[in-house]
Amino acid sequence: MISADLHPEELQRIDELLRYEVLDTEDEKVLDELTQLASAICGTSISLISLVDKDRQWFKSRVGLNTQETPRDIAFCSHAILQDDIFEVPDTLADERFVDNPLVTGAPDIRFYAGTPLVSTNGMPIGTLCVIDTVPHKLDEKQQLALNTLAKQVVSQLELRLRNRQLERMQADQEKTFAILSHDLRSPFNGILGLSKILHENADTLEPELIAEMADGILESSLTFYQLLDEILQWSRNQLGAVHAELKTTALKPLITETLDLMAESFNLKKISIKLDINENTTVMADVNLTKTIIRNLLANAIKYTPEHGSIDIEAKSSDGQVKLVITDTGEGVPQDIQDQLFIDCVASQRGTQGESGHGLGLSLCGDFARKQRGYLSLDKTYTGGAKLILNFPKTAE
Numbered sequence: 571m572i573s574a575d576l577h578p579e580e581l582q583r584i585d586e587l588l589r590y591e592v593l594d595t596e597d598e599k600v601l602d603e604l605t606q607l608a609s610a611i612c613g614t615s616i617s618l619i620s621l622v623d624k625d626r627q628w629f630k631s632r633v634g635l636n637t638q639e640t641p642r643d644i645a646f647c648s649h650a651i652l653q654d655d656i657f658e659v660p661d662t663l664a665d666e667r668f669v670d671n672p673l674v675t676g677a678p679d680i681r682f683y684a685g686t687p688l689v690s691t692n693g694m695p696i697g698t699l700c701v702i703d704t705v706p707h708k709l710d711e712k713q714q715l716a717l718n719t720l721a722k723q724v725v726s727q728l729e730l731r732l733r734n735r736q737l738e739r740m741q742a743d744q745e746k747t748f749a750i751l752s753h754d755l756r757s758p759f760n761g762i763l764g765l766s767k768i769l770h771e772n773a774d775t776l777e778p779e780l781i782a783e784m785a786d787g788i789l790e791s792s793l794t795f796y797q798l799l800d801e802i803l804q805w806s807r808n809q810l811g812a813v814h815a816e817l818k819t820t821a822l823k824p825l826i827t828e829t830l831d832l833m834a835e836s837f838n839l840k841k842i843s844i845k846l847d848i849n850e851n852t853t854v855m856a857d858v859n860l861t862k863t864i865i866r867n868l869l870a871n872a873i874k875y876t877p878e879h880g881s882i883d884i885e886a887k888s889s890d891g892q893v894k895l896v897i898t899d900t901g902e903g904v905p906q907d908i909q910d911q912l913f914i915d916c917v918a919s920q921r922g923t924q925g926e927s928g929h930g931l932g933l934s935l936c937g938d939f940a941r942k943q944r945g946y947l948s949l950d951k952t953y954t955g956g957a958k959l960i961l962n963f964p965k966t967a968e
Contacts, residue, residue: 650685875901913937
């Protein structure tokens with residue numbers, strides 16, 4: 571038996587397969603009908619939609635076979651995904667690659683195989699539509715044409731299936747997001763309106779210290795409301811597909827200092843000290859606007875959960891052409907139950923150390939913006955002195 575080589579772009583091919591979110595899912599009628607049609611047209615007892623995973627081939631649809639998967643190293647489809655057209659073995663006993671294959675010498679006793687690659691919209695073969703029989707066989711031109719046409723229909727159905735799943739998720743995310751936002755938008759508004767009303771009605775009799783305290787409260791609520799509105803606008807643009815990354819070599823420190831200047835009032839309100847440790851010469855591959863949005867959200871999150879007179883450290887670490895921006899605060903840290911979804915889903919976050927309203931839109935949005943730049947956000951789960959969030963930039967070009 572001769573096992574097939576790995577695909578020349580195997581890692582990308584596996585990523586493409588996983589993108590479809592189809593492995594280990596239930597049978598689906600529309601795909602089963604295509605498999606049945608392939609078997610009927612080609613006159614074979616077995617037909618499969620086979621998806622070639624890292625160590626196995628898994629059958630999304632099958633006719634004439636009960637097995638759900640087989641090892642990849644004995645799979646005929648591992649050979650087929652390396653071809654540009656139909657891969658056909660008229661008689662396995664006459665082919666040295668398969669004569670002693672366990673699928674030939676034992677069940678399902680394959681004597682004939684023909685498979686055409688399922689090529690994704692990004693040009694990667696994720697599996698095959700194949701037909702199999704227990705007697706030697708050969709497809710004629712019309713059967714070959716039909717098999718290729720059906721394979722394209724399988725890919726179209728997988729794409730449609732993926733789009734439906736994405737739309738369902740988007741709808742669920744939107745409903746969850748709007749439920750959180752409808753609550754959180756009221757909190758700063760109530761603070762502004764309540765304090766403004768007191769000042770309006772009692773300004774002549776209030777002590778100067780109390781007036782200053784109320785003014786601080788109005789400023790804090792206004793800053794919170796402004797950030798939430800900014801996040802809503804960014805999120806809306808992202809949902810509409812209007813956010814695109816334009817990567818270029820960018821000095822990192824000016825992005826930080828500009829953001830710190832904009833947020834100076836927020837730091838001053840809680841008397842938070844900032845330690846900045848970034849070399850003037852540190853550069854990253856980044857989209858300037860998206861990166862500033864990420865930094866602003868990470869710092870706003872750190873301010874919210876850092877107690878009065880606390881501190882926030884900002885540093886950049888470089889290793890092997892990759893830069894990591896690390897923001898560490900002295901708050902209570904991220905609750906364990908939301909850590910894994912912190913940069914993916916909109917989560918209902920906790921209130922800040924001074925009762926600042928919490929909403930989970932910001933970090934979810936930041937995670938998406940980081941991925942658009944071929945980077946990612948991460949959380950140091952081992953750090954116990956507060957929260958340590960890391961923006962991992964993509965490697966700079968050699």
